[in-house]
Amino acid sequence: MKLSEAWLREWVNPPATIEQIAQRLVMGGLELEVEPAVSEPAIGVVVGHITKAERHPQADRLQVCEVDVGEAQKLQIVCGAANARVGLKAPCAKIGARLPGGLAITQAKLRGVDSSGMLCSAKELALAEKSEGLLELDAEAKPGQAIDQYLNFADNILNLEITPNRGDCLSVLGLARDVAALFGVNLKRSASAPVVVEGHQTLKVEIESLEDCPSYAGRIVDRVSPKARTPDWMRERLRRSGIRCIHPVVDITNYVMLELGQPLHAFDADKLVGSVHVRRARAGESVTLLNEQTLVCENRELLICDDKSAVALAGVMGGAASGVSESSTRVFLESACFAPNAVAGTGRRHKVFSDAAYRFERGVDPGLQRQALDRATQLIVQICGGIVQPITQAGRNQPDVxxxxxxxxxxxxxxxxxxxxxxxxxxxxxxxxxxxxxxxxxxxxxxxxxxxxxxxxxxxxxxxxxxxxxxRIAAKPYAAQLARQPSQEAQRSSDDLRLALAARGWQEVVNLAFVEPRIQQAVAPQARTIAVDNPIADTQSQMRASLLAGLIPTWLYNRARQQERLRLFELGVCFERDEQGGVIETARIAGLAAGRVLPEQWGSAAREVDFYDVKADLEALLGSALADCRFIADAHPALHPGRCARLERAGKTLGHLGELHPQLRQSLDLPSGAIVFELELAALREVAVPKPAPLSEFPSSRRDLALVVGEEISAEALLQCARQSGGALLREARVFDVYRGKGLAENSKSVALGLHFNDASRTLTLEEIDAASSAIAQALSREFGATIRQ
CATH class of the missing domain: 3.30.56.10 (Phenylalanyl-tRNA Synthetase; Chain B, domain 1)
Incomplete structure (x- = not known):
């Protein structure tokens, strides 16, 4: 929110500079910056009065104007503005003047006619980014008066960032209250002429729920002049607050909102049918707003309606059908207090934003409606004329104490x-x-x-x-003593997992939870995705259902900056819809590896990272939990069919590991394959508590089995079978060789198992070892058709 210093000092004027006021407000909890009203004021520009205007003899679009600048000699100025006319008062840059941007005004000749100055637009004075025609000034402006004095360019603007709980400061009155309290000075009340009620016309107002609208006040103002013009002093205050002028009545409602903090709305009373109703939307009901956007109200939005249809989205924006126009002569002013819960989210849901909604979402004074209505009425009569009708009020007359x-x-x-x-x-x-x-x-x-x-x-x-x-509050050490929470040995923290991956050369990244739908569809096609109502960019319009949807763009971003070898991982929460439409949040850890397996060096040959490199890192990450885990060949829509594994622990799937699918690489135009993994975080944190055991004093024995099995049999399955059938004497089973080639049948392979036997209480006999080895061989033959390789 932006407010003028001069406007603020009309309400409270402490003996302090604007910098001191700003500093005190910051220390009082309000964040703000001070900036000049005009960054580069014009020099030598005065109020000019066009007393004569004739068409240029050599150009149809130019006029030769005679301009009174308060001097004995009037200036002849050639002007091309479409609104240049006799009687108009506008800024005039005289010879020697300098405009913002460094433009110097000199004597000129345009199409053979002398021009001794320049009539200026708002853009040329740096008052607007764009403008059409000359900046029109009030008829009361005195020719020759410096424009910086007339428009008070010496003013400053307070640019405030208001916290959600301080909606009372979203006005000159509210900010003045805070300044008065911080400096211990009195608040000045601006004097305004009382409103004289002359008529007796009213509109009946009905409120469906006082919880949604505690108070609603309105009044008709008749015989409003359609030729009225918003005065310069009000135009400048609105401009400095970032609000453009639209129509005198609309400008007055915006002015009162900035002054008192009460949003108002003006209806064309002739376009309203019957009474005014404040109610929730019915199923399928629609309303077309002032910005020409038609909304279908499917969430029981709060509406303002007449007897025929909806005429406004309550607390957000008025309707196009009942809005004030240049031909309006009879207006109905609305001054209501809408509950924050009734307005919050409505604008964001429909992507409609307004200053009114910004204030109602934070709360509006429930006792301010009549005061604001009287102030707006007084300004309308002062600027536009009119006959004032009585106030109609519904709801609570006084707010709760x-x-x-x-x-x-x-x-x-x-x-x-x-x-x-x-x-x-x-x-x-x-x-x-x-x-x-x-x-x-x-x-x-x-x-x-x-x-x-x-x-x-x-x-x-x-x-x-x-x-x-x-x-003024001195800093003191904490007096409280905090007891340390005992660490859970069976639980690893997220930091432990981070350190485990970082120790193996991985780097953590933190991505936004918003992702591009195209990438998300590729990596998680089965996910029930959640669309973002108001995305910060079109490429970030969904909540992530997979961490890979953020890791892949990060990989591409770094690769485009000559980072070929990457090991990236992320811990984060993923979001999906459940079957009932609710939101499921799942904490996960994911990684992506691309490029060479080792940094460039002379000690080893260059090789691209592969499935087993990342699998080794995952086994290190699992730590003591690895004994309970199994890597099982599997299929995943985002992963290569022959290079994908599912990680299971105690029969529960933790996630997947594998190389990106070639079709995915092609659809996303990825430069190369990458090895990725994504696992549930909660299961990784659980580890077995180490149990001490004595070292055996007796020697171990080893037997090796070279088994011929089908190509489809995994080494993991062979090991699982060996461990289950080996009995209590088997201490360890591992694969130490795999052979394919000469001497073996087609689609067969030889897998060599190393079996280690031991007993902590005695030396094993040859017969016991042979019996255990034989039991394992028989179990493997029975389960997988394995034969001993000759």
Whole structure:
């Protein structure tokens, strides 16, 4: 939000510079920056009055104007603006003037006619990014007056970032209250002429739910002049607040919103049918807004309706069919308080944003509606004329009274210092709070309606702290002693997993949870994806259902910057819809490896990373949990059919490992294959607690079995069978050789198993070892048709 310093000082004027005011507001919890109203003011530009305008003899689009600049001699200026006409007052740059951007005005001759200056547009004075025609000034502007004085270019703009709980500061009045409280000065009330009600026309207003709309006030203003023009002083204040002028009545509603903090809306009363109703949308009901966007209300949005149809999206934007136009002479002013819950999310859901919605989502003073309505009415009569009709009000006439108990001992405990009771009372009184002393060291504090963020004792203590000054509260060491939580030996932290991968040369990345739908569809085609209502970019319009949807773009980004060898991993949460439409959040860990297996060097031959390189890193990541895990050949839509494995632990699938599918590489135009994995994080954190065991004093024995099996039999299956049939004497079974080639039948291979036998209490006999080896061989033959290789 942007506000003019000059406008603020009309309400409160502490003896401080704008920089000091800004610093005090920042220390009081409001973030803001100060910038000049005009970054580069024009020099030598005055108010000019066109007294004569004739067509240029050599150019149809040019006019030769006679301009009064408050001097004895009028200036002859050639102008090409379409709105240049007799009687118009506009900025005039005289000879020697300098405009923003460095343009110097000199004597010129255009198509054979002398031109002694230049009539200026808003763009040429750096007041707008674009403009059509000359900047038109009020008829009361005095010719010859410097334009920087007339428009007060010496002003400053306060650019504020308001936190969601301080919606009361989204106005000149609200900010002035805070400045007055921080500096301990009085708030000035701007004098305005009282509104005189002359008519008796009213529109009936009905509210369906007071929870959605606690208060609604409205009034008709008749005989409004359609030829009225928004005055320059109001135009400049709106411009400096980032609001463009549209129509005098609309500009007045925006002005009052900025001044008092109450959003208003003006309807063309002649376009309303019957009464005004505040209600939730019916199924399939639609409304066309002022921005010509037609919305279908499928979430029971709050609407403003007449007896025929919806005429506005409550608290967000008015409807096109009932909006004020240049021909409107009878308007109905709406001043309502909509509950934040009734407005929040409506604009974002339909991608409609407005200053009104911004304020209603944060809360609007429920006692401000009549005051704002009277102020807007007074300005309409002053600028546009009109006959004022009585106010129609529905809902609560007075907001609920909020009272909070505040203990002085609690203030001391929370802030860490003892503030005298009288000073606490004085600080809170500055905010308009009413304090009544109770028994003991407490007060009953009555909160004004505009401070709807104050609801509990801690809120009041925060106000005491910021008004007293956080910089005055001395820093002290914590007095509390924190007990360390015992670590769970059976659980590894996420940091342990990060360190395990980092130790093997992997680098962690942190990607946004928003991903490109095209990539997500390729890596997780079966996922129930969640679309983002308001994406920050078209390429980030879905919540990620797979971490690979973020890792692949990161790989491509780094590869485009000459980073050929990459080992990237990420820990994050993935999001999917469940069958009932809810959201499932799953923490996962994923990685992507591409390029050479080792950095470039002379000690070993260059080789691209392959499936087994990444599998080895995963086995290291699993640690002691590896004994419970199995890698099983599997298929995955995003992975190469013959280079993909499923990781299981105790029969539960943890995730997949493999090379990206060739079709995926082709569809995404990937430069090369990459090895990826994605696993559930929770299962990886669980590890077996180590159990001590004595070392055997007796020698181990080894037997080797060279087995001929079918090509489709995995080594993992052979090992599992050997371990299950080896009995208690088998301590370890491992594969130490695989042979294919001469001497073996087609589609066969030889797998050599090394079997280690031991007993901690005695030396095994030859007969026991042979019996155990034979049992393993028989089990392998029975299960897989394995034969001993001759």
């Amino acid at each position: 909020i009272s909070i108990n505040l203990r002085r001992s609690r203030v001391t405990q929370v802030l860490g210092l003892e503030i005298p009771a009288k000073e606490i009372e004085a600080l809170l009184t500055r905010l308009g709070l009413l304090l009544r002393a109770e028994i003991g060291d407490s007060w009953a504090v009555r909160v004004p309606s505009h401070r709807y963020d104050l609801r509990i004792e801690a809120d009041l203590i925060e106000e005491v702290g910021r008004l007293y000054g956080y910089d």
